[in-house]
Amino acid sequence: NSSNPLITGMLMDPDKDGMQNLLEFAFGSDPASGSATGRPIPAVNGVELSMTYQRYTGCDLSYIVEASGDLVSWSSATVTESMISSSGTLQTWKAVDTTPVSDGSRRYLRLRVTSR
Numbered sequence: 001n002s003s004n005p006l007i008t009g010m011l012m013d014p015d016k017d018g019m020q021n022l023l024e025f026a027f028g029s030d031p032a033s034g035s036a037t038g039r040p041i042p043a044v045n046g047v048e049l050s051m052t053y054q055r056y057t058g059c060d061l062s063y064i065v066e067a068s069g070d071l072v073s074w075s076s077a078t079v080t081e082s083m084i085s086s087s088g089t090l091q092t093w094k095a096v097d098t099t100p101v102s103d104g105s106r107r108y109l110r111l112r113v114t115s116r
Contacts, residue, residue, distance in 0.1 A: 047100035065095035
């Protein structure tokens with residue numbers, strides 16, 4: 001199976017968990033297990049929208065967290081990031097949208113992972 005591109009391709013999802021192989025690799029999870037381990041975790045603390053996620057350092061990938069108020073226009077300009085822990089080849093990062101969430105307003109975060 002390791003030579004079958006229908007299973008090992010970057011955009012394939014052989015374990016049918018909704019996460020493509022590229023993302024499984026990027027977040028340090030197992031593409032054959034179907035586990036939710038390693039997925040980004042969103043949070044709202046007061047008026048702060050954040051996302052905690054893992055980065056696999058042993059690869060040539062770009063991780064870009066972007067924020068939006070309308071799901072149309074996205075920008076990383078209002079996002080601050082910091083590494084909160086590191087273990088071997090996995091780092092845990094927290095991204096925070098500096099635009100506060102307030103009554104009547106909406107904020108969204110997304111994480112783009114691309115190969116360089």
